[in-house]
Amino acid sequence: xxxxxxxxxxxxxxxxxxxxxxxxxxxxxxxxxxxxxxxxxxxxxxxxxxxxxxxxxxxxxxxxxxxxxxxxxxxxxxxxxxxxxxxxxxxxxxxxxxxxxxxxxxxxxxxxxxxxxxxxxxxxxxxxxxxxxxxxxxxxxxxxxxxxxxxxxxxxxxxxxxxxxxxxxxxxxxxxxxxxxxxxxxxxxxxxxxxxxxxxxxxxxxxxxxxxxxxxxxxxxxxxxxxxxxxxxxxxxxxxxxxxxxxxxxxxxxxxxxxxxxxxxxxxxxxxxxxxxxxxxxxxxxxxxxxxxxxxxxxxxxxxxxxxxxxxxxxxxxxxxxxxxxxxxxxxxxxxxxxxxxxxxxxxxxxxxxxxxxxxxxxxxxxxxxxxxxxxxxxxxxxxxxxxxxxxxxxxxxxxxxxxxxxxxxxxxxxxxxxxxxxxxxxxxxxxxxxxxxxxxxxxxxxxxxxxxxxxxxxxxxxxxxxxxxxxxxxxxxxxxx
Amino acid sequence: xxxxxxxxxxxxxxxxxxxxxxxxxxxxxxxxxxxxxxxxxxxxxxxxxxxxxxxxxxxxxxxxxxxxxxxx
Numbered sequence: 001x002x003x004x005x006x007x008x009x010x011x012x013x014x015x016x017x018x019x020x021x022x023x024x025x026x027x028x029x030x031x032x033x034x035x036x037x038x039x040x041x042x043x044x045x046x047x048x049x050x051x052x053x054x055x056x057x058x059x060x061x062x063x064x065x066x067x068x069x070x071x072x073x074x075x076x077x078x079x080x081x082x083x084x085x086x087x088x089x090x091x092x093x094x095x096x097x098x099x100x101x102x103x104x105x106x107x108x109x110x111x112x113x114x115x116x117x118x119x120x121x122x123x124x125x126x127x128x129x130x131x132x133x134x135x136x137x138x139x140x141x142x143x144x145x146x147x148x149x150x151x152x153x154x155x156x157x158x159x160x161x162x163x164x165x166x167x168x169x170x171x172x173x174x175x176x177x178x179x180x181x182x183x184x185x186x187x188x189x190x191x192x193x194x195x196x197x198x199x200x201x202x203x204x205x206x207x208x209x210x211x212x213x214x215x216x217x218x219x220x221x222x223x224x225x226x227x228x229x230x231x232x233x234x235x236x237x238x239x240x241x242x243x244x245x246x247x248x249x250x251x252x253x254x255x256x257x258x259x260x261x262x263x264x265x266x267x268x269x270x271x272x273x274x275x276x277x278x279x280x281x282x283x284x285x286x287x288x289x290x291x292x293x294x295x296x297x298x299x300x301x302x303x304x305x306x307x308x309x310x311x312x313x314x315x316x317x318x319x320x321x322x323x324x325x326x327x328x329x330x331x332x333x334x335x336x337x338x339x340x341x342x343x344x345x346x347x348x349x350x351x352x353x354x355x356x357x358x359x360x361x362x363x364x365x366x367x368x369x370x371x372x373x374x375x376x377x378x379x380x381x382x383x384x385x386x387x388x389x390x391x392x393x394x395x396x397x398x399x400x401x402x403x404x405x406x407x408x409x410x411x412x413x414x415x416x417x418x419x420x421x422x423x424x425x426x427x428x429x430x431x432x433x434x435x436x437x438x439x440x441x442x443x444x445x446x447x448x449x450x451x452x453x454x455x456x457x458x459x460x461x462x463x464x465x466x467x468x469x470x471x472x473x474x475x476x477x478x479x480x481x482x
Numbered sequence: 483x484x485x486x487x488x489x490x491x492x493x494x495x496x497x498x499x500x501x502x503x504x505x506x507x508x509x510x511x512x513x514x515x516x517x518x519x520x521x522x523x524x525x526x527x528x529x530x531x532x533x534x535x536x537x538x539x540x541x542x543x544x545x546x547x548x549x550x551x552x553x554x
Contacts, residue, residue: 414487
């Protein structure tokens with residue numbers, strides 16, 4: 001009799017649980033991004049809206065933070081500390097180089113220090129270590145995912161492990177902050193967290209310019225949700241879903257979009273055309289409207305966060321175009337600091353004739369193209385910098401050569417505004433000692449590292465910055481003191 | 483990277499694709515592709531705008547895009 005009663009109770013519990021899971025599965029999607037009532041080009045999180053304060057445009061500093069979990073976060077944090085401690089002479093004053101940073105573009109693990117700095121400024125140096133860096137985030141996330149209390153939520157098709165992670169970051173790391181709190185600070189740097197649009201495979205920056213396309217108000221988006229999207233490492237974490245309200249706020253594309261899209265057939269600039277078509281895809285109205293946008297880890301599209309800055313440097317058709325500022329003669333020195341926590345784990349694959357296994361093959365297929373793309377992106381930065389420098393040299397050389405032939409031959413060619421460019425690389429591959437380099441390049445990608453490893457990452461970030469030849473040139477030019 | 487010089491008898495602001503982008507009679511850098519060039523709201527110039535596909539320029543031979551006074 002007792003056994004029968006227990007069996008019935010168990011059946012009842014299973015039925016209740018089953019019903020609850022069914023209800024959860026039918027639960028409607030709650031968008032984490034509110035609609036934008038009316039498109040306002042002068043409102044929201046935009047570079048132009050930030051107050052410059054003492055941060056001058058003449059010295060324009062862009063910093064990028066790569067993906068790589070806590071390894072990337074710690075390396076980026078070490079560079080931020082070094083920039084805080086580095087002083088330069090600028091406009092007759094001695095200032096911290098950190099206070100001259102204009103833009104930070106970040107991916108995945110690098111998005112946590114970036115977002116925290118956007119929210120709290122220099123208080124990051126008092127708070128971030130306990131809030132994120134030394135915390136066992138990975139264990140916390142696993143515990144949350146395994147907790148029966150969260151199974152109901154996770155059973156809903158529009159709620160994934162990254163949504164759970166976003167709730168955790170919102171509560172535990174960012175103290176419930178949204179982009180409205182970042183906007184309220186109104187201070188540079190302009191911090192851009194990048195995710196990847198799964199459908200187009202393109203970077204998805206968390207800026208109001210991008211959210212305009214969706215007719216969504218970034219001010220209402222939790223910072224944690226942006227960080228979770230940027231770091232939704234495929235497999236371990238799920239993509240995040242954003243509602244697309246395109247066509248409801250009176251948004252009009254900037255004039256260049258139609259021009260660039262019309263260049264499709266002539267192929268005069270496929271890269272610009274692709275950017276235009278991507279904007280048109282996001283802002284498409286019925287029947288082509290994409291009702292939801294699914295964002296995954298920013299590293300899928302660009303693991304070093306440099307693509308957006310490169311566009312800004314090479315194009316006037318960009319929401320915070322650097323080239324436009326160069327044309328207006330506002331920028332004299334442009335500094336791009338790439339903080340890249342990429343690794344290259346050792347393998348004994350080649351010590352045996354055995355056919356590599358499925359996991360090994362899939363991991364290689366997933367990571368090698370990203371690493372190669374990152375390599376090409378850094379090369380593209382070097383190529384762009386060289387192009388600027390070569391152009392400036394060409395005009396100078398021509399004018400000098402022609403002048404040697406006599407005044408009647410002097411060409412006096414007009415030149416574009418001269419900008420001194422500094423491309424600084426902070427990456428483990430530049431560690432001189434082979435043993436030390438190997439050690440750093442074999443660190444895992446995880447949201448939890450031993451305290452001593454994090455300390456080493458912070459220290460090596462600072463050291464690699466100070467050892468970079470271009471950074472040393474910058475320090476000479478600005479009488480810098482590390 | 484492409485190079486253009488928007489010419490006009492006097493110094494005027496140049497607008498590329500609706501955004502202010504430097505001044506007339508100076509070498510400006512733009513991305514390759516079709517762009518609209520204007521001189522702003524003062525309507526004393528002609529043509530009102532020029533839509534030009536910029537490509538294959540060099541810093542030594544920028545593309546010249548001419549505007550004139552209306553009364554010329």
